[in-house]
Amino acid sequence: MKASKVAYKPVGLALGAASGMLAGAAFKQAWKMLGHDDDAPDATDQNRSWQEILLAAALQGAIFAVVKAAVDRGGATTVRRLTGTWPG
Secondary structure: OOHHHHHHHHHHHHHHHHHHHHHHHHHHHHHHHOOOOOOOOOOOOOOOOHHHHHHHHHHHHHHHHHHHHHHHHHHHHHHHHHHOOOOO
């Protein structure tokens, strides 16, 4: 395994945690902007419709994927600028 890949592991873990928190906050704001309750529905919430639960899950998944990709790409680009090698 390349040294740059090993060195990037802790950075990648920290970025993953940060991106999860950022995506969670973004999802909460998006859910509020759509005019729904402050909290997104849980899959087992019997007072919510299938449509609302599946919409929330799809929106949450899309936001998490975009934020994770942006943070991962930004982290890798920064590592390349600092070290001259791509961490992948």
